[in-house]
Amino acid sequence: MPDDTFQSLLGIYRQGYRDNSNGFHPQEVAGKIASALDQMAQLAAAADVLEAKAAAGVYATAGSFRRDADSLSVLLGAQRDLIAGLCQTAKAEDTRKIASAGLLYQPNLKAAATVQEQVDATLLAQLDQLQGKIGKAFRETAAALPVGPDGPPPLPPPLPGFEQRMKEFFLRAWPEEATGLGGEEGLARVIQAGIGKAKSYQLAAEDEIGRFLLASVVLGPDFDRQSWAQTILNDPALSSMDKIDRVQDAAINRLASP
Numbered sequence: 001m002p003d004d005t006f007q008s009l010l011g012i013y014r015q016g017y018r019d020n021s022n023g024f025h026p027q028e029v030a031g032k033i034a035s036a037l038d039q040m041a042q043l044a045a046a047a048d049v050l051e052a053k054a055a056a057g058v059y060a061t062a063g064s065f066r067r068d069a070d071s072l073s074v075l076l077g078a079q080r081d082l083i084a085g086l087c088q089t090a091k092a093e094d095t096r097k098i099a100s101a102g103l104l105y106q107p108n109l110k111a112a113a114t115v116q117e118q119v120d121a122t123l124l125a126q127l128d129q130l131q132g133k134i135g136k137a138f139r140e141t142a143a144a145l146p147v148g149p150d151g152p153p154p155l156p157p158p159l160p161g162f163e164q165r166m167k168e169f170f171l172r173a174w175p176e177e178a179t180g181l182g183g184e185e186g187l188a189r190v191i192q193a194g195i196g197k198a199k200s201y202q203l204a205a206e207d208e209i210g211r212f213l214l215a216s217v218v219l220g221p222d223f224d225r226q227s228w229a230q231t232i233l234n235d236p237a238l239s240s241m242d243k244i245d246r247v248q249d250a251a252i253n254r255l256a257s258p
Contacts, residue, residue, distance in 0.1 A: 005044075005045075005048045006044040006045070006047045006048050006130065006133065006134055006137075007041060007044045007045040007048055009044070009130060009133070010037075010040060010041050010044040010130055011041070013123060013126040013127070013130070014037050014041070016122075016123075016126075017037070017119060017122075017123045020119045020122075021116060021119050022112055022115055022116055022119075024094060024109075024112045024113055024115070024116040025090040025093070025094065025116060026090065026093045026094075026097075029086060029089055029090040029093060030090070032086050033083060033086045033087065033090070036079065036082050036083045036086060037083065039079055040076075040079050040080070040083065040127070043072065043075055043076050043079055044076075044130065044134075046072055047072060047076070047134045047137075047138075050065075050068055050069060050072060050138075051137060051138075051141060054141045054145070059145060060145075060146070061145060061146050061147065062142040062143070062145040062146065062147050063147070065138075065141060065142050065145055066138075066142050066205075069138040069141075069142065070205045070206040070207055071162075071206050073131075073134070073135060073138065073205075073206065073207035074206040074207045074209070074210030074211070075210075076131055076134065076207075077131065077207055077210060077211050077214075077248075078169050078173065078210060078211075078214065080124070080127045080128070080131060081173075081211075081214055081248075082173040083123070083124065083127065084124055084252060085173065085174065087120040087123075087124065090116075090120070091113075091117060091120070094113045094116070094117075095113075097109065098110055098113060135207075162206060162209075163188070163191050163192065163195070166191055166210060166213055167184070167187055167188055167191060170187060170191075170213075170214075170217050171184070171187070174217055174218060177217050177218055178217055181217065181221065187217070190213075190216055190217065190221045191213055191216075193221065194209075194212060194213045194216040194221065195209055195213070197212070197216075197224060198212040198213070201224070201233040201234070201240075201243065202240050202243075203240050203243065203244055204240065205240070207244075208240055208241065208243075208244045211244045211247070211248050212224075212244060212247065214248075214251075215247055215248070215251045218251065219251055223251075228250055229247060229250070232246045232247055232250070233247065
């Protein structure tokens with residue numbers, strides 16, 4: 001495998017995570033994190049393939065490339081958020097383990113938990129870095145391709161099957177939150193309404209809509225009515241990508257708060 005591929009970069013991050021982890025997380029959750037990283041590796045490899053196809057002239061226009069790139073980007077973002085959620089679950093389990101231990105053992109356990117939390121934080125920062133590199137590569141590749149006869153294309157609508165893919169992802173990655181919206185039918189309604197809301201805030205790419213939907217499921221369907229969200233989503237100085245990046249950061253901070 002070449003050393004400069006997205007897959008190889010993720011391999012370096014995964015190896016560092018394995019080497020620096022101290023095994024403090026419960027085995028079940030640690031196994032889920034490892035499996036999620038395996039899936040992330042598959043998506044990173046898919047990004048390498050997408051770039052290779054563009055370099056080989058498979059895509060005739062920027063629009064055709066963007067459709068595939070946006071679809072893959074939303075999956076990458078969702079997978080990163082899944083790993084972040086698993087790390088939060090592990091932290092909660094660690095806290096319970098410490099609380100149930102005798103007072104004599106708690107200081108050492110807390111120290112071990114802190115080390116593992118730092119390792120988790122490093123991994124998530126590296127996954128964000130990987131996402132940024134992939135996003136930048138996709139934008140540069142699209143910019144180098146012909147725009148087609150009709151000028152620059154508008155941001156594409158979600159591809160057919162997008163709603164179903166998002167529904168399946170939420171049921172797998174966030175089952176409690178997803179089913180708490182009224183079962184699968186309720187989740188489907190939240191997704192349909194969320195797509196319309198996202199577009200009203202000028203979010204149109206699949207990656208942007210997918211991350212808006214994630215916030216809708218995790219924080220609640222009306223999260224966008226909260227003052228912090230309104231401030232971000234209605235800021236005319238922000239691009240659509242800046243808006244959803246800030247929404248995601250704010251959402252993660254709220255989920256991490258006790």
